[in-house]
Amino acid sequence: RxxxxxxxxxxxxxxxxxxxxxxxxxxxxxxxxxxxxxxxxxxxxxxxxxxxxxxxxxxxxxxxxxxxxxxLSDHADFRELLSFIRRCRPKRVLTFHGGKMTKGFAEYVRKRLGIDAGPLTSREETIHGPVTRGELRMKVCYEQLLRTVRIPGFEYTSPWLVKEMARRGFTRSETEAALTHLVDRRVLELTSSGVRLTQVA
Known part of the structure; x- marks a missing residue:
């Protein structure tokens, strides 16, 4: 079928x-x-x-x-992959599923095409490069914070949020940095004693 x-x-x-x-x-x-x-x-x-x-x-x-x-293969061969990369003109190429060639192909792309390339690792990757462990942790912190601050219009006090996030394994400084990040991006808005979800007009 x-x-x-x-x-x-x-x-x-x-x-x-x-x-x-x-x-x-x-x-x-x-x-x-x-x-x-x-x-x-x-x-x-x-x-x-x-x-x-x-x-x-x-x-x-x-x-x-x-x-x-x-x-008979449905995969691109070496030359077809290079041709595809040339046509796409990517900022970065991540290689995987090629055994020993995973690293070798990335090196070839870097040297011959002048494009930043490397094997995909178990780390989270972006077009700007690998994400550090600290960045990944902060991303999780943002997500956990948004799961906590989930009731529209409800005001969450800063001390309560710090305590709640500590139960989830985050330090005061991580929580405060995450709050600042989410306020800067207007996901949350400051109140007299804490934060609340930004009201969408």
Missing amino acids: SATRVSDVYRMYGHDLDYVDADSPEGRELLDDGKCVLVAPKGSKFKRENLDTALASGWAVMMRNRGRAFP
Whole structure:
């Protein structure tokens, strides 16, 4: 069914693919006769004794002696990736899912295309570079603070907020910095004794 859905999208955009859904009466008849090519997702447990099986994958080039395999990939190759990067002209390129080439490809992009590039790490990344642990912690602090200050029109006193955020593991200075940040961005507004959610007109 997934192959049919993808094929339907291709047809919708003007590519006249000649295919039959395996679950349709016509499809079942073709399968019974064995006079067809059945396209099934990787790992599919679909087996029929009257059909031979083969793998279509970019990895097939490395599987010469493992049965029938066709080197057909839906991924871009090295040159296509470089061409894509050139056309996009990004500020930063993050590479991943390339094994040893994850780092090597990033170095190539940096040296040959002059674009800042590096492997994607477990750290949070932005187009400006990796986010530091402190920045990430402050982001969580903003989110926790907004979960706490959630009732429109209600005034939250600063001492209560500091105490409440301390229960969630944040220091007074972190809470005060987060409050300042959210007030500066007009998410919160100052009151005589604390803050409240900014009223939207």
